[in-house]
Amino acid sequence: MTILNRQIADIYSNFRTAMEDAPQGTFQKTRDLFALINTIMEDMMTTASVHGFRTDNTDRCYETEALIFDYLRYSNPILDNEIKLALALGKKLNSVGQRERERILSGLERDHRFLADEGMMSIKFGGGE
Numbered sequence: 001m002t003i004l005n006r007q008i009a010d011i012y013s014n015f016r017t018a019m020e021d022a023p024q025g026t027f028q029k030t031r032d033l034f035a036l037i038n039t040i041m042e043d044m045m046t047t048a049s050v051h052g053f054r055t056d057n058t059d060r061c062y063e064t065e066a067l068i069f070d071y072l073r074y075s076n077p078i079l080d081n082e083i084k085l086a087l088a089l090g091k092k093l094n095s096v097g098q099r100e101r102e103r104i105l106s107g108l109e110r111d112h113r114f115l116a117d118e119g120m121m122s123i124k125f126g127g128g129e
Contacts (some may be wrong), residue, residue, distance in 0.1 A: 005063055012066035014090030015083070021093055021101075022086070023109040025116070029079055030086045037068050 018027065019034040041064070045055040055061075073083055089108070093101050 008070045009063055009066040012069045014087045014094060015069060017093050018086040018090035021105060022089060023112055026108060026112050027082060027086050030082050033072055037065055040068055041065055
C-alpha cells in the first residue's frame with residue numbers, strides 16, 4: 001500500500017467507524033454514501049465471481065473501498081461539511097476507550113433528538129439541496 005493509499009485508508013477507517021456507530025438518523029447523506037460504497041463493492045465482487053475471477057476480503061478490498069470513498073467524497077463537495085463532522089466523530093471514537101465512546105455517542109443521540117424535536121433537522125449541510 002502506498003503512503004497516499006494508507007492515508008486514504010486511515011481517513012476511511014474514521015468515516016466507517018462513524019457510519020457504523022453513530023445513532024440512526026444522524027449523518028443521513030453520508031450514510032447514503034456509505035451504503036453506496038458497500039453496494040459498489042458487493043456488485044464488483046459478485047460480478048468478478050460470475051466472470052470466474054477470484055475475490056476475497058483482504059486489505060486490497062478495504063483499500064479499494066477507501067479509494068472509492070475518496071473519489072466520491074471529492075466528486076460531491078456538497079457533502080463536505082457533513083463528511084468532515086463524520087470524520088471528526090470517527091477519529092475521536094477510534095482514539096478513546098469504551099466508556100468515553102459510549103458517552104460521546106449518547107451525547108450525539110441526545111443532541112440529535114433535541115434538534116429533531118425543535119424542527120431543526122431539516123437544515124442541510126454544505127449549502128442545502
